[in-house]
Amino acid sequence: MTTHTHQMLRHPVKFRTLQVQRVERLTPHMQRVVFVSDELDGFVSASPDDHVKLFFPNSAGEIVTPVMGDNGPEYPPGREYSPMRDYTPRRHDASRNELAIDFVLHGDGPASLWAAQAAPGQRIGAGGPRGSFLVASDFDHYVLIGDETALPAIGRWLGEMPATMRADVLVEIPDAHDRQLLPSSAQVNIVWLERNGEPADRSELLEQALRRLPTPSGDTFYWIATESRRARAMRIWLSEKRHVPKEWVKAKGYWKAAADDADDDG
Ligand SMILES: Cc1cc2nc3c(=O)[nH]c(=O)nc-3n(C[C@H](O)[C@H](O)[C@H](O)COP(=O)(O)OP(=O)(O)OC[C@H]3O[C@@H](n4cnc5c(N)ncnc54)[C@H](O)[C@@H]3O)c2cc1C
Structure with missing residues (x-):
């Protein structure tokens, strides 16, 4: 490896x-x-x-x-x-x-x-x-996953990637009007997932899209930024179901749902 x-x-x-x-x-x-x-x-x-x-x-x-x-x-x-x-x-x-x-x-x-x-x-x-945490730039593939709070970071990632990099991007947003242009020189595939009224902490659109994503060929780095419970659940899923080494995943809770709005962590 x-x-x-x-x-x-x-x-x-x-x-x-x-x-x-x-x-x-x-x-x-x-x-x-x-x-x-x-x-x-x-x-x-x-x-x-x-x-x-x-x-x-x-x-x-x-x-x-x-x-x-x-x-x-x-x-x-x-x-x-x-x-x-x-x-x-x-x-x-x-x-x-x-x-x-x-x-x-x-x-x-x-x-x-x-x-x-x-x-x-x-x-x-x-x-x-x-x-500044500088992710290694020699992975074969990058997967960026986030809700709208992650869009500024995802926009920067994509804007700064050279043409040689390949990335799959899963972005969850409130609705279609919240799509943004995300220019990039890299080879990028962006999937926009629209909640259309579903609360951001309860949605499972990113989790479902991640499960559907074919395992990219070669070494892949996963970056995840969403509501805390969801970021943690996706990190655990990648580790347990896809056996992704922990150094190949960075998952961060970008915000925390109010305690009475959220399910228990699990
Ligand atoms: C490293 C990092 C980078 C970030 N970068 C950005 C960024 O560039 N742009 C950006 O918008 N956010 C970003 N965030 C997320 C932002 O810090 C949080 O959303 C923060 O809680 C917003 O503070 P607030 O005062 O608006 O709401 P708070 O006072 O923190 O929360 C008030 C209520 O709103 C809820 N809430 C908080 N955020 C959200 C949300 N996004 N959607 C739905 N409900 C929410 C809370 O659960 C709470 O009930 C980043 C977070 C991290 C950790």
Whole structure:
């Protein structure tokens, strides 16, 4: 068996203030917010599935981010912390100090609600990325699986893949209007799976499509990003039913269904 070597890059942690420059509704459930900031000097995002921590206004409308102290990140005492959520740096333009983030508008929570009303001039905080996991580029085949929260990372994966790479992509979205153009030089087959009203944590469209996917020939890397329980279940299925080595799978819960909405893990 070939050893495919992944690499972990560490970056110095920096907290920044970002200002909204423009907002673009990509699809009914996806809002692109392009931020600008001189503080983006030195920003590095080396991997398509990197994430930044974004800090949204607290109940007083203030952005309270940590600062780097001697013992790591420290919050200023006596102030209400900003709610913090993870997001993918969708596009970074170093020449303009711009950073684009694509927010799923799922209708609840500080990040999604902030993104829905975002307007030029508003500010939020950002930290990281503190590291980049570089997946080995010498697999014969890649399978990318995700719901709409994974679309920014999948868009980056596909945009950055060279023509020699082959990928199957399974993407689950709310409905057909949420399809996006995902340009790529690679040899890509994209399957769009539309929930059409089924809740994102209860759907099984990705699981069914994964089971139907013919086992690709050659060494295959699987990347999965969905609701936590579903990501875990697909990782376990690949291990138990397809005997995929654990180093050939990266499965991450990108969000967690509310406890009373979800089935027990299993
Ligand atoms: C590494 C990483 C990268 C990510 N990149 C992106 C990205 O680029 N774009 C993006 O939109 N998201 C991304 N996410 C997912 C995002 O961080 C979560 O969806 C987050 O919970 C959103 O925060 P919120 O404040 O909107 O909702 P929360 O306050 O976290 O949750 C409020 C309620 O909404 C539910 N909920 C949360 N997210 C969803 C959802 N997507 N669909 C349906 N219900 C939901 C929760 O179960 C809860 O009931 C990423 C996550 C990770 C771990």
